[in-house]
Amino acid sequence: MANNLGKRYSxxxxxxxxxxTKAGDGGLECHGQPMEIMQPKPLPSSD
Amino acid sequence: xxxxxxxxxxxxxxxxxxxxxxxxxxxxxxxxxxxxEGSAPSWAELAGAFDLWTTDPAEADRWAKGFDRxxxxxxxxxxxxxxxxxxxxxxxxxxxxxxxYSLLQAGPxxxxxxxxRPRAARADARPRxxxxxxxxxWEVVLxxxxxxxxxxxxxxxxxxxxxDEARSRPDVTVALRGDGPSFCSxxxxxxxxxxxxxxxxxxxxxxxxxxxxxxxxxDRIVVGIHGACLGAGIELPAFARRVVxxxxxxxxxxxxxxxxxxxxxxxxxxxxxxxxxxxLDLLLSGGTVDARAALAHGxxxxxxxxxxLRARVLELARR
Numbered sequence: 001m002a003n004n005l006g007k008r009y010s011x012x013x014x015x016x017x018x019x020x021t022k023a024g025d026g027g028l029e030c031h032g033q034p035m036e037i038m039q040p041k042p043l044p045s046s047d
Numbered sequence: 048x049x050x051x052x053x054x055x056x057x058x059x060x061x062x063x064x065x066x067x068x069x070x071x072x073x074x075x076x077x078x079x080x081x082x083x084e085g086s087a088p089s090w091a092e093l094a095g096a097f098d099l100w101t102t103d104p105a106e107a108d109r110w111a112k113g114f115d116r117x118x119x120x121x122x123x124x125x126x127x128x129x130x131x132x133x134x135x136x137x138x139x140x141x142x143x144x145x146x147x148y149s150l151l152q153a154g155p156x157x158x159x160x161x162x163x164r165p166r167a168a169r170a171d172a173r174p175r176x177x178x179x180x181x182x183x184x185w186e187v188v189l190x191x192x193x194x195x196x197x198x199x200x201x202x203x204x205x206x207x208x209x210x211d212e213a214r215s216r217p218d219v220t221v222a223l224r225g226d227g228p229s230f231c232s233x234x235x236x237x238x239x240x241x242x243x244x245x246x247x248x249x250x251x252x253x254x255x256x257x258x259x260x261x262x263x264x265x266d267r268i269v270v271g272i273h274g275a276c277l278g279a280g281i282e283l284p285a286f287a288r289r290v291v292x293x294x295x296x297x298x299x300x301x302x303x304x305x306x307x308x309x310x311x312x313x314x315x316x317x318x319x320x321x322x323x324x325x326x327l328d329l330l331l332s333g334g335t336v337d338a339r340a341a342l343a344h345g346x347x348x349x350x351x352x353x354x355x356l357r358a359r360v361l362e363l364a365r366r
Contacts, residue, residue, distance in 0.1 A: 004215040023215075039208060045200040045238040046252040047152075047310070 009035035098125045099327050106328075113331030117156045117306045123147045124308045124330050128323045131314060137262045137286075140315035145252045148310040149245035156306025161240045170237065175202035177226075178209045184220050184365045185213055192227020198279050198311075199235035203255060210260040213268075221264065222364035223284075224271040224357060233278025233301065234310070258312025261286040271360035272296050273353055277335070282313030285320045285346065291360050292338040293353040298346055299335035300326075321345040 010017045011030035018028060018035065028035040101107055114121045127147055131140045151157055179186040187209050189196040196202070213221050225231055242248035261268060261283050270284035273293035281298045284290045292298075300317075302309050308330070309317075317326040321344045329336070338350045351359045 007215075040204065040255070042204050043200060043251045043255055044243050044247075045235075045241045046248040047234050047239045047242055 008038040010038050011035050098128065099324050099331075109334075110328070110331040113303055113333055116333070117303045119154055119156055120151055120303050120306050120308055121331060123151060124303070124314065125327060127308060127314045128318060128326055131318060131323075133319050133323070137312070137315045137319075138259065141256060141258055141312055142253060144308065144310065144312065144314045145249050147308055148252070149249040151307050152242065152245045152248060154306060158306075160305045164236065164239075167237050170199065170201075172201075174205065175199070176205040176209055183218060184222060184361065185209075186361065186364075187213070187221055187223045189225040189231060192225075192229075194235065195229035195232035195275050196225040196227065196280070197232050197235035197237075199238050202235075203257060206257055207255050207260065210257065210264065210268075214260055214264050217267075219267070220364045221268040222271070222360045223268060223287075224360055225273070227274075229274030229280070230270075230272040230276050230284075230296070231278075231280030232275040233280050239305065252310065256312070257283055258286060258316065262312070262316070267364075269360050269364040271356045272298075272347065273356055275335075277301055278309065278313070279311035281346065282309050282311040282316055285316035286312060289363055290347045291356060291363065292341055292347040292350050293356040294338050294350055295353050296338040296341065296347070296350075297335040298329075298338075298341045299333070300329040301333060303330055303333055317346070 004020060004023055007020050008017055009020070009028050011033070013031035013033065016030055017038070099110060101110075124147075127140075127144055130143060173191070175189065175191050177188045177190050179188070187206070189202065189206070191197060191202060210221070213219050242251070257279075265286055265288045268287045269289045269291065270287045271291045271293070272280065272284050273296050276284070276292075276296050276298045278299075278301060281300070300309055300313060308314060309326075314326060317329070325344050325346070336344070336346075338347065341347045342350050349359075
């Protein structure tokens with residue numbers, strides 16, 4: 001699993017978040033479980 | 048407002064040799080009308096001194112009418128084009144464009160358009176983007192056919208997620224196209240005026256810039272356009288190295304009618320593809336050009352029958 005630059009991952013257990021500042025292979029784990037990639041939150045129209 | 052400072056500078060047809068028949072418009076100020084008589088400057092001097100030039104009075108008339116519709120927006124568009132670099136990093140140009148767009152959102156021409164446009168609230172929560180992934184080529188499809196794929200905030204966010212994911216996968220190529228009668232009719236007019244203010248809109252526009260994503264992936268994204276390709280519907284494709292148009296494509300920049308300039312990167316992407324005069328021509332004319340004319344201008348790279356569009360885009364993306 002690739003960790004992509006600029007992506008945020010969160011832990012479902014503790015709510016902790018990490019921000020990837022250097023891309024690379026491997027998994028991110030917290031509380032013994034894979035962390036989930038966070039989707040960007042919806043933003044309002046810019047028009 | 049000080050009208051004289053915003054008047055287009057026109058060179059009217061004269062009686063002299065061909066350069067004196069030049070009709071040109073300088074959208075940044077100066078005298079309202081210059082008539083050249085006697086010895087004329089060279090074509091090169093004139094081309095360098097004016098934003099646009101033509102030997103066709105009808106074309107000059109279209110530009111002047113565009114200018115009259117929204118002189119502030121036209122002036123801002125011309126200033127952007129003059130300041131933009133046509134190569135290298137697109138980011139400074141995108142920042143300048145967004146700044147100008149937000150400035151115009153706070154201006155009188157956009158306010159007047161908002162007051163007179165019909166109101167409709169037809170937002171729905173259906174998906175706006177479908178991604179079909181195979182190993183190396185992802186087909187990214189706009190899925191709002193009943194609205195000609197009008198780009199609203201939901202579609203922007205979904206497209207941003209899809210393209211951002213593809214961008215982070217250097218082994219993946221993207222074929223971008225739209226479902227229904229059109230590729231994309233531009234920003235969703237129903238959302239115009241709903242931005243949380245010009246400053247926050249600036250932050251959203253640049254923080255979630257589809258233009259930057261397409262630009263960064265330009266060598267591995269192929270865009271197929273058809274039907275109405277207006278505003279963002281041509282501004283974003285123009286960043287890609289390869290754009291295929293169906294023969295029914297109609298390309299245009301309607302922003303001036305709203306008192307705005309292109310806001311999806313078009314003042315960067317279109318000059319880089321087709322030259323600065325092509326951008327100002329589209330902006331001031333306000334109409335659309337057909338697929339053949341778009342090809343002649345360099346706005347698209349090839350034209351295919353509509354029934355062939357998807358196959359051709361996938362073929363190119365899979366190379």
